Amino acid sequence: MSAGQRLRLVLVLGSLIAIGPLTIDMYLPALPDIAVDLHTSSAAVQLTLTGTLAGLAFGQLLIGPLSDAVGRRAPLLAGIALHVVASVLCVLAPSITVVGVLRLLQGLGVAAASVVAMAVVRDLFSGTAFARLFSRLMLVMGVAPILAPTLGSGLLRWSDWRGVFVALAVFGVLLTAVASFGLRETLPVAARRRGGVAETARVYASLLRDRTFVGLVLVTGLAMAALFAYVAGSSFVFQEQYGLDEQEFGLAFGAGAVGLIAATQLNVRLLRRHPPQRILVTALVTGTVAGLTLLTIAATGFGGLPAVLATLWVVLAAAGLAMPNAPALALSRHGEAAGTAAALLGAVQFGVGALAAPLVGMLGTGIVAMAVVVAGGMVAALAVLFLVVRPARLGEVTQPAVAVAVH
Template sequence: MTSATSPAAARPVDGDPATSTIDVPEGPAASLTPGDLMSPRQRLRLVLVLGSLIAVGPLTIDMYLPALPSIVADFHTTSAAVQLTLTGTLAGLALGQLLIGPLSDAIGRRTPLIAGVALHVVASLLCAVAPNIAVLGALRVVQGLGVAAASVVATAVVRDLFSGAAFARLLSRLLLVMGAAPILAPTLGGALLRWTDWRGVFVALAVLGALLIVVAALGLRETLPPQRRRSGGVVATLVVYGTLLRDRTFVGLVLVAGLAMAALFAYVAGSSFVLQDQYGLDEQQFGLAFGAGAVGLIAATQFNVRLLRRHSPQRILVAALGVGTGAGLVLLAFAATGLGGLPGLLVSLWVVLAAAGLAMPNAPALALSRHGEAAGTASALLGAVQFGVGALAAPLVGVLGTGAVAMAVVVAGGMVAAMAVLLVVVRPSRLADLAPTAVVVAAH
């Protein structure tokens, strides 16, 4: 097991700790992490650059949600078949992270990042001319493969520079930037649909990807120096994955993060049909309702930063899953009985999203604090499980139906399962050794 502070600290070169290649310092500075050497302005720049890169994932997932009913009509297919295009994106994200994470540990962060976003641009353009639902689904898998690079590399860069509770704090800041994506995506998609069809949404995603390639090329330098890179090819990669999978606490925390993500993606997969077909909202109203939920998610991630000044990530995670489990069960009751109507359904959903916003920065931070020596591979496994479980949750909503009850069953099930894994597999008594306490956080 690697402690949260085990990675050697780094000294920046070229005067920019946020974006320069990192070297190992000597003397008293060896007790510092690279993030300790960064000024507030440099941290802000890092958040903006990495946040914009991470945001392309939620945009790719969410921006076409208002158009799902239109795609059903255009291809003369079923809602379940169209939901599989969402599953394809999540599956591509999961597989792509498993491949790109170890690659970034071996050759550095920048090259896989830029190549992956370029693949996303090409796939987006091809989605815009897809002739049928099968081709669209396959291309959405390729889209997910490409966008996985942005997600896993950005997380690994943060782990290169920070650890423990400081990692959780910066991840919360990143989620603030990234959180604009789920707020804007359905709204932007709905606005685009006023003057174009669903194909225009994919053209917009291609343009965004091209802009992000420029951002990555100009705004992010290498954070993994050659002396810290891993070599050994496929065999070494499998050995590292084996080491990670034998760590019960790491696996449990990864599953907790994945099940919380499953609850979120069940909402993503089912909300457009529930809110538009069952409750009669139009595309623009749906975008506003969906964005309101994202506001709650973002508010929770930023409240997490304040909480970390007084409480440990472990304590916040346990409390968040407790609240999320309770809210999920209330949501299921409202959906099954019709009590509360649309307001009751939305409020309980928003509480679940807020709980997920507290859980999602802390579970990964605690998990990755154990394996800083293989941040890219560990981040890849974490992301693969998150999006892989999400990929299972999306079609499960479609199989159960397109109504509120089906969505609520999967949302509540994800939160209940996350709490069960935390209690049975991770065990709260083991969490105390994983990360610095709030006193350490407050000192930064």
């Protein structure tokens, strides 16, 4: 694959993956406004985020095996269409209950883009090469969480929160064109899995019997829980507790995303000298220390907002190093069922995230509640890495054969 083809593949797949962060993050600045407009509580509004993450988790369990059976393109295009329809209906939603149901459907649609993009990467790459390309993808998709709250804040200047969902619908339509014309089928007919529900259950059972795979999936999910605790709590913490306006919140949220993206690109360089398992261990140790420091700052008030932002930046940077490497190590073990393995990985990621978001809401809307879940996610991820995965037993990952998937 030439450098130009690789760049084109990154842009196409990055666009697909970006719809997830945009759907999750773009309406964050509007959460307080939604609570007021629909006469509901902040906890109820945070549950709409949980609905999106739950849809992402459940949808991937369905779409992953489907993409292994019928190919990558058809489930992808159907999922994006569902996302567009749900986004349009959100504009018309009369209550927080309806918004919650529609956000669940949005998540189901986004799941197709997430799992298919991951499966396409695994169709073409494995091991260290997978981690490198995934790091590049995180650069492209990382622009989304930086821009999403800022875009949402900009829309709120001339529209109410419903305008955010108009923008998401438009993006879904554009993404349909990108997927239709920019991505070829990467799973040959001869490589597709048959057997229906029974075969799907057998493959999932096989994956779940692989202790190392399950451990790496849990590590990824717990690291994502720390990230989603920040996503769920940040708008209330920064705007209500620290008094930032919508635009200032967008900048603060974007600064954290810059830390995550910078770490993913540093990961590409680190992989030239170090194996992914060593980077993963270092990242989680660093993230755990930073998470516990954040909890201490939150409990004592030491350093104020600057200390909170600086410590969060380190946590997010640690997540940016962990997230490309844990999936690369996990999926390298099961290239024969890339879609199903990617689906299980994604389902755990967003399923644990779906639990983290309401947990923050139940504990409160302040910095302590958010810090407890952020630190807890990092501590748990590190514990699973050493007690279940046991990094010394991972060995070296394999190098890939490479195909071409772009026009």
